[in-house]
Amino acid sequence: MxxxxxxxxxxxxxxxxxxxxxxxxxxxxxxxxxxxxxxxxxxxxxxxxxxxxxxxxxxxxxxxxxxxxxxxxxxxxxxxxxxxxxxxxxxxxxxxxxxxxxxxxxxxxxxxxxxxxxxxxxxxxxxxxxxxxxxxxxxxxxxxxxxxxxxxxxxxxxxxxxxxxxxxxxxxxxxxxxxxxxxxxxxxxxxxxxxxxxxxxxxxxxxxxxxxxxxxxxxxxxxxxxxxxxxxxxxxxxxxxxxxxxxxxxxxxxxxxxxxxxxxxDRTRGLTASTVMQDPWVTATLDERPADVLARLEKRPGACAYVTDAEGRIAGITTAEILARAVDEHKPDLGTCVHDDYAAVSGDTPVVEFCHLTGGHAAPLAVVDGAKHLVGVLPRSRVMNAIASVPEEVGERG
The missing domain is CATH 3.40.50.300 (P-loop containing nucleotide triphosphate hydrolases)
Structure with a gap:
Protein backbone atom coordinates (compact mmCIF):
# COMPACT_ATOMS: atom_id res chain seq x y z
CA MET A 1 0.00 0.00 0.00
CA ASP A 266 10.15 -9.56 28.16
CA ARG A 267 11.21 -12.52 26.03
CA THR A 268 8.31 -14.67 27.20
CA ARG A 269 5.93 -12.30 25.40
CA GLY A 270 8.12 -11.51 22.41
CA LEU A 271 9.21 -15.02 21.45
CA THR A 272 6.76 -17.44 19.90
CA ALA A 273 6.68 -21.20 19.49
CA SER A 274 7.81 -21.02 15.86
CA THR A 275 10.94 -19.03 16.76
CA VAL A 276 11.95 -21.35 19.60
CA MET A 277 11.02 -24.77 18.22
CA GLN A 278 13.41 -27.34 16.82
CA ASP A 279 12.95 -30.34 14.52
CA PRO A 280 11.99 -33.54 16.34
CA TRP A 281 14.75 -36.11 16.50
CA VAL A 282 12.49 -38.92 15.30
CA THR A 283 9.06 -39.06 13.68
CA ALA A 284 7.17 -42.01 12.31
CA THR A 285 4.06 -42.70 10.25
CA LEU A 286 1.28 -45.11 11.07
CA ASP A 287 2.16 -47.42 8.19
CA GLU A 288 5.66 -48.19 9.56
CA ARG A 289 6.66 -51.36 11.42
CA PRO A 290 7.42 -51.03 15.17
CA ALA A 291 10.81 -52.71 14.70
CA ASP A 292 11.88 -50.12 12.11
CA VAL A 293 10.86 -47.19 14.29
CA LEU A 294 12.57 -48.74 17.33
CA ALA A 295 15.81 -49.18 15.40
CA ARG A 296 15.72 -45.51 14.38
CA LEU A 297 14.80 -44.30 17.84
CA GLU A 298 17.63 -46.21 19.54
CA LYS A 299 20.18 -44.31 17.45
CA ARG A 300 18.93 -40.86 18.55
CA PRO A 301 18.95 -39.07 21.93
CA GLY A 302 15.16 -38.81 22.25
CA ALA A 303 13.22 -41.41 24.22
CA CYS A 304 10.02 -41.05 22.20
CA ALA A 305 8.76 -40.22 18.73
CA TYR A 306 5.75 -38.43 17.32
CA VAL A 307 3.62 -40.59 15.02
CA THR A 308 1.73 -38.87 12.21
CA ASP A 309 -1.01 -39.99 9.85
CA ALA A 310 -0.81 -39.92 6.06
CA GLU A 311 -1.61 -36.19 6.04
CA GLY A 312 1.14 -35.28 8.53
CA ARG A 313 -1.21 -34.71 11.45
CA ILE A 314 -0.27 -36.03 14.88
CA ALA A 315 -1.76 -39.43 15.63
CA GLY A 316 0.03 -39.70 18.97
CA ILE A 317 3.44 -40.58 20.37
CA THR A 318 5.31 -43.79 20.95
CA THR A 319 8.30 -44.69 23.13
CA ALA A 320 11.21 -47.09 22.91
CA GLU A 321 9.72 -49.15 25.74
CA ILE A 322 6.36 -49.54 24.01
CA LEU A 323 8.01 -50.33 20.68
CA ALA A 324 10.27 -52.96 22.25
CA ARG A 325 7.26 -54.68 23.83
CA ALA A 326 5.43 -54.62 20.48
CA VAL A 327 8.44 -56.22 18.76
CA ASP A 328 8.63 -58.94 21.44
CA GLU A 329 4.92 -59.62 20.95
CA HIS A 330 5.32 -59.62 17.14
CA LYS A 331 2.83 -56.79 16.63
CA PRO A 332 3.18 -55.48 13.06
CA ASP A 333 0.88 -52.49 13.50
CA LEU A 334 2.36 -49.22 14.78
CA GLY A 335 -1.15 -48.03 15.58
CA THR A 336 -1.19 -50.28 18.64
CA CYS A 337 1.94 -48.52 19.96
CA VAL A 338 0.49 -44.99 19.98
CA HIS A 339 -0.83 -43.02 22.94
CA ASP A 340 -1.73 -39.39 23.56
CA ASP A 341 0.63 -38.26 26.33
CA TYR A 342 1.52 -34.99 24.56
CA ALA A 343 0.35 -31.40 24.15
CA ALA A 344 0.45 -29.07 21.12
CA VAL A 345 0.40 -25.33 20.41
CA SER A 346 0.32 -23.22 17.26
CA GLY A 347 3.45 -21.54 15.97
CA ASP A 348 2.30 -18.01 16.84
CA THR A 349 1.70 -18.80 20.52
CA PRO A 350 3.87 -16.62 22.81
CA VAL A 351 6.20 -18.42 25.20
CA VAL A 352 4.34 -16.98 28.18
CA GLU A 353 1.25 -18.95 27.13
CA PHE A 354 2.88 -22.36 26.76
CA CYS A 355 5.89 -22.35 29.10
CA HIS A 356 3.90 -24.18 31.79
CA LEU A 357 3.11 -26.99 29.33
CA THR A 358 6.71 -27.96 28.69
CA GLY A 359 8.04 -30.95 30.59
CA GLY A 360 4.60 -32.15 31.66
CA HIS A 361 4.27 -34.95 29.12
CA ALA A 362 6.25 -37.91 27.83
CA ALA A 363 7.01 -36.05 24.59
CA PRO A 364 8.27 -32.50 24.09
CA LEU A 365 5.53 -29.97 23.44
CA ALA A 366 4.49 -30.18 19.78
CA VAL A 367 4.12 -27.20 17.43
CA VAL A 368 1.42 -27.54 14.77
CA ASP A 369 0.29 -25.39 11.86
CA GLY A 370 -3.27 -24.37 11.02
CA ALA A 371 -3.99 -27.78 9.51
CA LYS A 372 -2.67 -29.52 12.66
CA HIS A 373 0.45 -30.79 10.89
CA LEU A 374 3.49 -31.36 13.11
CA VAL A 375 6.08 -28.68 12.31
CA GLY A 376 8.41 -28.82 15.33
CA VAL A 377 8.85 -29.57 19.01
CA LEU A 378 9.68 -27.54 22.13
CA PRO A 379 11.88 -29.36 24.66
CA ARG A 380 11.77 -27.66 28.05
CA SER A 381 15.51 -26.98 28.06
CA ARG A 382 15.28 -25.21 24.72
CA VAL A 383 12.45 -23.00 25.93
CA MET A 384 14.31 -22.12 29.14
CA ASN A 385 17.48 -21.30 27.19
CA ALA A 386 15.51 -19.08 24.81
CA ILE A 387 14.01 -17.14 27.71
CA ALA A 388 17.45 -16.75 29.28
CA SER A 389 19.04 -15.98 25.91
CA VAL A 390 21.47 -18.89 26.29
CA PRO A 391 22.92 -20.38 23.07
CA GLU A 392 21.75 -23.90 22.29
CA GLU A 393 24.11 -26.81 22.91
CA VAL A 394 24.75 -29.39 20.25
CA GLY A 395 22.92 -32.62 20.92
CA GLU A 396 19.93 -31.22 22.77
CA ARG A 397 17.17 -33.73 23.00
CA GLY A 398 14.03 -33.24 20.93
Whole structure:
Protein backbone atom coordinates (compact mmCIF):
# COMPACT_ATOMS: atom_id res chain seq x y z
CA MET A 1 0.00 0.00 0.00
CA UNK A 2 2.86 2.36 0.86
CA UNK A 3 6.28 2.15 -0.77
CA UNK A 4 9.21 4.17 0.55
CA UNK A 5 12.38 4.26 -1.54
CA UNK A 6 15.69 5.92 -0.57
CA UNK A 7 13.93 8.52 1.56
CA UNK A 8 16.33 11.17 2.84
CA UNK A 9 15.90 14.40 4.78
CA UNK A 10 18.44 17.15 5.37
CA UNK A 11 17.53 20.04 7.66
CA UNK A 12 19.06 23.55 7.69
CA UNK A 13 20.11 23.49 4.02
CA UNK A 14 18.31 24.57 0.87
CA UNK A 15 17.17 21.49 -1.10
CA UNK A 16 19.56 21.99 -4.02
CA UNK A 17 22.55 22.52 -1.75
CA UNK A 18 21.54 19.54 0.38
CA UNK A 19 21.37 17.30 -2.67
CA UNK A 20 24.80 18.43 -3.81
CA UNK A 21 26.20 17.50 -0.39
CA UNK A 22 24.49 14.10 -0.55
CA UNK A 23 25.93 13.46 -4.02
CA UNK A 24 29.48 14.29 -3.01
CA UNK A 25 32.01 11.50 -2.67
CA UNK A 26 32.70 10.04 0.75
CA UNK A 27 30.64 10.06 3.91
CA UNK A 28 27.23 11.66 3.35
CA UNK A 29 26.74 12.71 6.96
CA UNK A 30 30.13 14.43 7.10
CA UNK A 31 29.47 16.19 3.79
CA UNK A 32 26.11 17.48 4.96
CA UNK A 33 27.55 18.60 8.29
CA UNK A 34 30.40 20.40 6.54
CA UNK A 35 27.83 22.26 4.43
CA UNK A 36 26.01 23.38 7.59
CA UNK A 37 23.14 20.91 7.54
CA UNK A 38 21.81 18.00 9.59
CA UNK A 39 21.23 14.61 7.98
CA UNK A 40 18.10 13.50 9.89
CA UNK A 41 17.07 10.58 7.67
CA UNK A 42 19.49 8.78 5.38
CA UNK A 43 18.39 6.53 2.51
CA UNK A 44 15.45 4.73 4.15
CA UNK A 45 13.45 2.15 2.18
CA UNK A 46 10.53 -0.01 3.31
CA UNK A 47 6.99 -0.94 2.39
CA UNK A 48 3.77 -1.24 4.37
CA UNK A 49 1.09 -3.71 3.35
CA UNK A 50 -2.64 -3.09 3.44
CA UNK A 51 -4.01 -3.91 6.89
CA UNK A 52 -0.54 -4.12 8.44
CA UNK A 53 0.33 -2.62 11.81
CA UNK A 54 3.87 -1.45 11.08
CA UNK A 55 5.94 -0.17 14.01
CA UNK A 56 8.82 2.29 13.65
CA UNK A 57 10.99 2.15 16.75
CA UNK A 58 13.97 4.26 17.82
CA UNK A 59 15.28 6.59 20.48
CA UNK A 60 15.03 10.38 20.30
CA UNK A 61 16.96 11.67 17.31
CA UNK A 62 16.78 8.37 15.43
CA UNK A 63 14.72 9.92 12.62
CA UNK A 64 11.57 7.86 13.17
CA UNK A 65 9.10 10.76 13.41
CA UNK A 66 10.69 12.53 10.45
CA UNK A 67 10.30 9.40 8.33
CA UNK A 68 6.58 9.02 8.97
CA UNK A 69 5.89 12.74 8.50
CA UNK A 70 7.42 12.54 5.05
CA UNK A 71 4.80 9.97 4.06
CA UNK A 72 2.12 12.66 3.72
CA UNK A 73 4.64 15.49 3.20
CA UNK A 74 4.16 17.21 6.53
CA UNK A 75 7.93 17.18 6.16
CA UNK A 76 9.20 17.56 2.59
CA UNK A 77 11.76 14.91 1.61
CA UNK A 78 15.13 16.06 0.35
CA UNK A 79 15.49 12.94 -1.78
CA UNK A 80 13.72 9.64 -2.37
CA UNK A 81 10.12 8.74 -3.14
CA UNK A 82 6.91 7.93 -1.32
CA UNK A 83 4.29 5.99 -3.23
CA UNK A 84 0.72 5.64 -1.94
CA UNK A 85 -1.28 2.98 -3.79
CA UNK A 86 0.94 3.53 -6.79
CA UNK A 87 0.69 7.34 -6.79
CA UNK A 88 3.82 9.42 -6.27
CA UNK A 89 3.13 11.60 -3.22
CA UNK A 90 6.07 13.89 -4.06
CA UNK A 91 4.51 14.95 -7.35
CA UNK A 92 1.01 15.56 -5.99
CA UNK A 93 -0.44 19.02 -6.54
CA UNK A 94 -1.72 20.98 -3.55
CA UNK A 95 -5.31 19.81 -3.97
CA UNK A 96 -4.28 16.15 -4.33
CA UNK A 97 -2.12 16.44 -1.25
CA UNK A 98 -4.98 18.00 0.71
CA UNK A 99 -7.20 15.12 -0.38
CA UNK A 100 -4.56 12.62 0.77
CA UNK A 101 -4.30 14.22 4.20
CA UNK A 102 -8.04 14.78 4.69
CA UNK A 103 -9.42 11.51 3.39
CA UNK A 104 -6.71 8.86 3.09
CA UNK A 105 -4.18 9.35 5.89
CA UNK A 106 -4.96 10.56 9.41
CA UNK A 107 -2.48 11.27 12.16
CA UNK A 108 -2.64 10.78 15.92
CA UNK A 109 0.01 12.62 17.90
CA UNK A 110 1.53 12.30 21.35
CA UNK A 111 -0.17 15.51 22.47
CA UNK A 112 -3.93 15.37 22.22
CA UNK A 113 -4.46 18.85 20.70
CA UNK A 114 -8.15 18.86 21.64
CA UNK A 115 -10.20 22.05 21.56
CA UNK A 116 -11.07 22.79 25.21
CA UNK A 117 -14.16 24.84 24.30
CA UNK A 118 -15.69 22.05 22.17
CA UNK A 119 -17.43 18.95 23.45
CA UNK A 120 -15.82 15.56 22.99
CA UNK A 121 -18.30 14.82 20.18
CA UNK A 122 -17.44 18.10 18.45
CA UNK A 123 -13.73 17.37 18.82
CA UNK A 124 -14.19 13.95 17.25
CA UNK A 125 -16.22 15.44 14.40
CA UNK A 126 -13.81 18.30 13.66
CA UNK A 127 -12.09 16.64 10.71
CA UNK A 128 -15.43 16.18 8.99
CA UNK A 129 -16.40 19.78 9.71
CA UNK A 130 -13.23 20.89 7.93
CA UNK A 131 -14.37 18.81 4.96
CA UNK A 132 -17.76 20.49 4.90
CA UNK A 133 -19.75 17.41 5.90
CA UNK A 134 -23.26 18.33 7.12
CA UNK A 135 -23.55 18.64 10.90
CA UNK A 136 -25.96 15.75 11.43
CA UNK A 137 -23.83 13.30 9.48
CA UNK A 138 -20.56 14.32 11.09
CA UNK A 139 -21.99 14.05 14.60
CA UNK A 140 -23.43 10.61 13.82
CA UNK A 141 -20.05 9.46 12.56
CA UNK A 142 -18.34 10.99 15.58
CA UNK A 143 -20.68 9.08 17.89
CA UNK A 144 -19.85 5.84 16.07
CA UNK A 145 -16.11 6.47 16.46
CA UNK A 146 -16.52 7.37 20.14
CA UNK A 147 -18.36 4.10 20.63
CA UNK A 148 -15.46 2.25 18.98
CA UNK A 149 -13.03 3.68 21.54
CA UNK A 150 -15.31 3.11 24.53
CA UNK A 151 -16.62 6.65 24.99
CA UNK A 152 -20.14 6.22 23.61
CA UNK A 153 -21.83 8.00 26.53
CA UNK A 154 -19.34 10.83 27.01
CA UNK A 155 -19.90 12.82 23.83
CA UNK A 156 -21.34 15.83 25.68
CA UNK A 157 -18.39 16.05 28.08
CA UNK A 158 -15.49 18.47 27.67
CA UNK A 159 -11.80 17.52 27.42
CA UNK A 160 -10.90 19.01 30.80
CA UNK A 161 -13.17 16.40 32.43
CA UNK A 162 -11.03 13.58 31.02
CA UNK A 163 -7.86 11.84 32.09
CA UNK A 164 -4.88 11.59 29.75
CA UNK A 165 -5.90 8.15 28.54
CA UNK A 166 -9.45 9.26 27.82
CA UNK A 167 -8.18 12.32 25.94
CA UNK A 168 -6.06 10.04 23.80
CA UNK A 169 -9.15 7.95 23.07
CA UNK A 170 -10.83 11.13 21.84
CA UNK A 171 -7.82 11.83 19.61
CA UNK A 172 -8.08 8.32 18.20
CA UNK A 173 -11.83 8.72 17.67
CA UNK A 174 -11.19 11.97 15.79
CA UNK A 175 -8.88 10.11 13.43
CA UNK A 176 -11.35 7.23 13.00
CA UNK A 177 -14.30 9.56 12.33
CA UNK A 178 -12.85 10.49 8.94
CA UNK A 179 -12.56 6.75 8.08
CA UNK A 180 -9.02 6.97 6.71
CA UNK A 181 -7.25 4.16 4.90
CA UNK A 182 -4.06 4.78 6.90
CA UNK A 183 -3.46 5.86 10.50
CA UNK A 184 -0.07 7.34 11.36
CA UNK A 185 0.39 7.32 15.13
CA UNK A 186 3.40 9.30 16.32
CA UNK A 187 4.24 8.16 19.88
CA UNK A 188 0.55 8.45 20.83
CA UNK A 189 0.84 6.72 24.21
CA UNK A 190 4.22 7.92 25.44
CA UNK A 191 2.76 10.61 27.73
CA UNK A 192 0.51 8.12 29.53
CA UNK A 193 1.17 6.24 32.76
CA UNK A 194 2.09 2.54 32.36
CA UNK A 195 -1.35 1.11 33.19
CA UNK A 196 -3.20 3.54 30.94
CA UNK A 197 -0.64 2.99 28.21
CA UNK A 198 -1.20 -0.76 28.29
CA UNK A 199 -4.95 -0.24 28.20
CA UNK A 200 -4.59 1.95 25.12
CA UNK A 201 -2.39 -0.66 23.45
CA UNK A 202 -5.11 -3.24 24.07
CA UNK A 203 -7.71 -0.82 22.70
CA UNK A 204 -5.67 -0.30 19.54
CA UNK A 205 -5.21 -4.03 18.99
CA UNK A 206 -8.96 -4.61 19.42
CA UNK A 207 -9.75 -1.83 16.96
CA UNK A 208 -7.25 -3.21 14.48
CA UNK A 209 -8.84 -6.64 14.71
CA UNK A 210 -12.28 -5.14 14.04
CA UNK A 211 -11.38 -2.50 11.43
CA UNK A 212 -8.26 -3.84 9.71
CA UNK A 213 -6.75 -0.39 9.14
CA UNK A 214 -3.24 0.15 7.85
CA UNK A 215 -1.38 1.63 10.83
CA UNK A 216 2.12 3.06 11.08
CA UNK A 217 2.97 3.32 14.76
CA UNK A 218 5.98 5.28 16.02
CA UNK A 219 7.43 4.50 19.44
CA UNK A 220 10.67 4.65 21.41
CA UNK A 221 9.61 1.62 23.49
CA UNK A 222 10.64 -1.75 22.06
CA UNK A 223 8.27 -3.62 24.37
CA UNK A 224 5.41 -1.58 22.95
CA UNK A 225 6.59 -2.18 19.39
CA UNK A 226 6.89 -5.91 20.09
CA UNK A 227 3.41 -6.04 21.53
CA UNK A 228 1.53 -4.33 18.72
CA UNK A 229 3.64 -4.43 15.57
CA UNK A 230 3.23 -7.03 12.82
CA UNK A 231 6.71 -5.92 11.77
CA UNK A 232 9.14 -3.52 13.39
CA UNK A 233 11.70 -1.22 11.79
CA UNK A 234 14.40 -0.30 14.31
CA UNK A 235 16.12 3.00 13.51
CA UNK A 236 19.37 4.58 14.68
CA UNK A 237 21.03 7.80 13.46
CA UNK A 238 18.52 8.23 10.66
CA UNK A 239 18.90 4.73 9.25
CA UNK A 240 17.02 1.45 9.65
CA UNK A 241 19.23 -1.19 11.22
CA UNK A 242 16.72 -4.04 11.32
CA UNK A 243 13.27 -4.68 9.85
CA UNK A 244 11.63 -7.90 11.01
CA UNK A 245 8.91 -9.35 13.19
CA UNK A 246 9.23 -8.99 16.95
CA UNK A 247 10.17 -12.64 17.54
CA UNK A 248 12.77 -12.46 14.77
CA UNK A 249 14.34 -9.35 16.31
CA UNK A 250 14.52 -11.02 19.72
CA UNK A 251 15.93 -14.30 18.43
CA UNK A 252 18.17 -12.86 15.70
CA UNK A 253 19.20 -9.26 16.54
CA UNK A 254 21.03 -7.77 13.55
CA UNK A 255 23.55 -5.66 15.50
CA UNK A 256 24.92 -5.19 19.00
CA UNK A 257 22.73 -2.08 19.26
CA UNK A 258 19.59 -4.17 18.71
CA UNK A 259 20.92 -6.90 20.99
CA UNK A 260 21.28 -4.35 23.79
CA UNK A 261 17.67 -3.29 23.28
CA UNK A 262 16.23 -6.80 23.33
CA UNK A 263 18.12 -7.63 26.51
CA UNK A 264 15.50 -5.61 28.38
CA UNK A 265 12.50 -7.05 26.54
CA ASP A 266 10.15 -9.56 28.16
CA ARG A 267 11.21 -12.52 26.03
CA THR A 268 8.31 -14.67 27.20
CA ARG A 269 5.93 -12.30 25.40
CA GLY A 270 8.12 -11.51 22.41
CA LEU A 271 9.21 -15.02 21.45
CA THR A 272 6.76 -17.44 19.90
CA ALA A 273 6.68 -21.20 19.49
CA SER A 274 7.81 -21.02 15.86
CA THR A 275 10.94 -19.03 16.76
CA VAL A 276 11.95 -21.35 19.60
CA MET A 277 11.02 -24.77 18.22
CA GLN A 278 13.41 -27.34 16.82
CA ASP A 279 12.95 -30.34 14.52
CA PRO A 280 11.99 -33.54 16.34
CA TRP A 281 14.75 -36.11 16.50
CA VAL A 282 12.49 -38.92 15.30
CA THR A 283 9.06 -39.06 13.68
CA ALA A 284 7.17 -42.01 12.31
CA THR A 285 4.06 -42.70 10.25
CA LEU A 286 1.28 -45.11 11.07
CA ASP A 287 2.16 -47.42 8.19
CA GLU A 288 5.66 -48.19 9.56
CA ARG A 289 6.66 -51.36 11.42
CA PRO A 290 7.42 -51.03 15.17
CA ALA A 291 10.81 -52.71 14.70
CA ASP A 292 11.88 -50.12 12.11
CA VAL A 293 10.86 -47.19 14.29
CA LEU A 294 12.57 -48.74 17.33
CA ALA A 295 15.81 -49.18 15.40
CA ARG A 296 15.72 -45.51 14.38
CA LEU A 297 14.80 -44.30 17.84
CA GLU A 298 17.63 -46.21 19.54
CA LYS A 299 20.18 -44.31 17.45
CA ARG A 300 18.93 -40.86 18.55
CA PRO A 301 18.95 -39.07 21.93
CA GLY A 302 15.16 -38.81 22.25
CA ALA A 303 13.22 -41.41 24.22
CA CYS A 304 10.02 -41.05 22.20
CA ALA A 305 8.76 -40.22 18.73
CA TYR A 306 5.75 -38.43 17.32
CA VAL A 307 3.62 -40.59 15.02
CA THR A 308 1.73 -38.87 12.21
CA ASP A 309 -1.01 -39.99 9.85
CA ALA A 310 -0.81 -39.92 6.06
CA GLU A 311 -1.61 -36.19 6.04
CA GLY A 312 1.14 -35.28 8.53
CA ARG A 313 -1.21 -34.71 11.45
CA ILE A 314 -0.27 -36.03 14.88
CA ALA A 315 -1.76 -39.43 15.63
CA GLY A 316 0.03 -39.70 18.97
CA ILE A 317 3.44 -40.58 20.37
CA THR A 318 5.31 -43.79 20.95
CA THR A 319 8.30 -44.69 23.13
CA ALA A 320 11.21 -47.09 22.91
CA GLU A 321 9.72 -49.15 25.74
CA ILE A 322 6.36 -49.54 24.01
CA LEU A 323 8.01 -50.33 20.68
CA ALA A 324 10.27 -52.96 22.25
CA ARG A 325 7.26 -54.68 23.83
CA ALA A 326 5.43 -54.62 20.48
CA VAL A 327 8.44 -56.22 18.76
CA ASP A 328 8.63 -58.94 21.44
CA GLU A 329 4.92 -59.62 20.95
CA HIS A 330 5.32 -59.62 17.14
CA LYS A 331 2.83 -56.79 16.63
CA PRO A 332 3.18 -55.48 13.06
CA ASP A 333 0.88 -52.49 13.50
CA LEU A 334 2.36 -49.22 14.78
CA GLY A 335 -1.15 -48.03 15.58
CA THR A 336 -1.19 -50.28 18.64
CA CYS A 337 1.94 -48.52 19.96
CA VAL A 338 0.49 -44.99 19.98
CA HIS A 339 -0.83 -43.02 22.94
CA ASP A 340 -1.73 -39.39 23.56
CA ASP A 341 0.63 -38.26 26.33
CA TYR A 342 1.52 -34.99 24.56
CA ALA A 343 0.35 -31.40 24.15
CA ALA A 344 0.45 -29.07 21.12
CA VAL A 345 0.40 -25.33 20.41
CA SER A 346 0.32 -23.22 17.26
CA GLY A 347 3.45 -21.54 15.97
CA ASP A 348 2.30 -18.01 16.84
CA THR A 349 1.70 -18.80 20.52
CA PRO A 350 3.87 -16.62 22.81
CA VAL A 351 6.20 -18.42 25.20
CA VAL A 352 4.34 -16.98 28.18
CA GLU A 353 1.25 -18.95 27.13
CA PHE A 354 2.88 -22.36 26.76
CA CYS A 355 5.89 -22.35 29.10
CA HIS A 356 3.90 -24.18 31.79
CA LEU A 357 3.11 -26.99 29.33
CA THR A 358 6.71 -27.96 28.69
CA GLY A 359 8.04 -30.95 30.59
CA GLY A 360 4.60 -32.15 31.66
CA HIS A 361 4.27 -34.95 29.12
CA ALA A 362 6.25 -37.91 27.83
CA ALA A 363 7.01 -36.05 24.59
CA PRO A 364 8.27 -32.50 24.09
CA LEU A 365 5.53 -29.97 23.44
CA ALA A 366 4.49 -30.18 19.78
CA VAL A 367 4.12 -27.20 17.43
CA VAL A 368 1.42 -27.54 14.77
CA ASP A 369 0.29 -25.39 11.86
CA GLY A 370 -3.27 -24.37 11.02
CA ALA A 371 -3.99 -27.78 9.51
CA LYS A 372 -2.67 -29.52 12.66
CA HIS A 373 0.45 -30.79 10.89
CA LEU A 374 3.49 -31.36 13.11
CA VAL A 375 6.08 -28.68 12.31
CA GLY A 376 8.41 -28.82 15.33
CA VAL A 377 8.85 -29.57 19.01
CA LEU A 378 9.68 -27.54 22.13
CA PRO A 379 11.88 -29.36 24.66
CA ARG A 380 11.77 -27.66 28.05
CA SER A 381 15.51 -26.98 28.06
CA ARG A 382 15.28 -25.21 24.72
CA VAL A 383 12.45 -23.00 25.93
CA MET A 384 14.31 -22.12 29.14
CA ASN A 385 17.48 -21.30 27.19
CA ALA A 386 15.51 -19.08 24.81
CA ILE A 387 14.01 -17.14 27.71
CA ALA A 388 17.45 -16.75 29.28
CA SER A 389 19.04 -15.98 25.91
CA VAL A 390 21.47 -18.89 26.29
CA PRO A 391 22.92 -20.38 23.07
CA GLU A 392 21.75 -23.90 22.29
CA GLU A 393 24.11 -26.81 22.91
CA VAL A 394 24.75 -29.39 20.25
CA GLY A 395 22.92 -32.62 20.92
CA GLU A 396 19.93 -31.22 22.77
CA ARG A 397 17.17 -33.73 23.00
CA GLY A 398 14.03 -33.24 20.93
Missing amino acids: IEIRNLTKVFDLAPARARRALDSAGDRESAVRAAGGVLAVDDVSFSVGRGELFAVMGLSGSGKSTVVRMINRLVEPTAGTVSYEGADVGSMARQELRELRNRRISMVFQHFALFPHRTVRENAAYGLKARGVPKRERLERADKALDQVGLAHRGDSYPDEFSGGMKQRVGLARALTTDPDVLIMDEPFSALDPLTRRAMQEQLLELQQDLGKTIIFVTHDLNEAMRIGDRIMVMKDGRPIQLATGPEIISQPATDYVRDFVSDV
